[in-house]
């Protein structure tokens with residue numbers, strides 16, 4: 001039987017792939033035969049390091065560092081992707097930010113009413129605007145080819161809502177899910193699918209501080225894991241496996257969906 005997850009001949013671009021979940025997605029795609037994997041990150045050294053790992057895995061890794069909240073830089077990235085690898089067939093909007101994960105921020109859990117429009121701007125730009133920017137710049141190539149896959153990484157916070165300092169982040173991620181459903185309707189006739197993967201707490205550099213607290217304090221662990229049916233945090237490979245499936249030919253009849261990878265934290269009908 002042929003490999004259902006085979007990505008031969010396909011070029012993927014993953015935003016924020018210099019570490020964490022995005023890096024793992026890139027490595028899975030390389031391992032499944034992607035012709036090219038473009039690593040975007042705002043931190044150039046991170047993007048270059050992961051592009052080298054992709055190369056070592058036998059795919060063509062290309063680092064295109066850029067701040068994807070900047071429309072002009074996203075347009076330039078799309079041009080570079082086209083000129084260097086012929087365009088993008090699989091777009092994964094992974095870059096996101098729930099706010100500073102410093103010990104003080106985690107301890108204080110600011111109320112929404114202590115946050116300001118300046119804080120909101122950052123959350124909205126990276127979690128909501130940037131997927132629109134990359135979709136606007138990169139999908140015309142997919143329409144031309146009559147083939148494409150768009151996968152947007154959101155959070156369970158966007159499905160169930162989280163209060164305090166995660167409130168605006170929840171709204172921005174929910175906005176991306178709504179945008180993705182509309183996009184799926186616009187793109188279906190072009191053989192392009194668009195879906196979201198909604199993550200629960202996952203062990204990455206972004207969550208290292210809270211993971212440490214959970215490991216060292218049984219009371220914090222009990223509270224943090226109380227809503228998880230599977231009593232652990234996710235690993236980057238958990239959502240990355242779902243992204244690989246949605247990027248592959250195996251998912252060609254799935255579009256406009258939000259698929260939770262969350263250890264049962266919340267459940268859908």
Ligand SMILES: NC(=O)c1ccc[n+]([C@@H]2O[C@H](COP(=O)([O-])OP(=O)(O)OC[C@H]3O[C@@H](n4cnc5c(N)ncnc54)[C@H](O)[C@@H]3O)[C@@H](O)[C@H]2O)c1
Nearest residue numbers: 016020021041042067068094095096155199201202204206
């Ligand atoms: N880790 C979790 O518990 C968790 C839970 C729910 C949702 N998510 C979502 O999963 C995605 C990946 O999270 P992660 O934990 O791997 O994050 P991470 O912070 O470990 O990695 C994100 C990467 O994105 C890059 N990035 C940030 N802003 C950028 C920008 N403007 N332009 C380009 N690159 C940028 C960072 O430099 C970093 O390398 C995010 O969208 C996040 O909101 C994560």
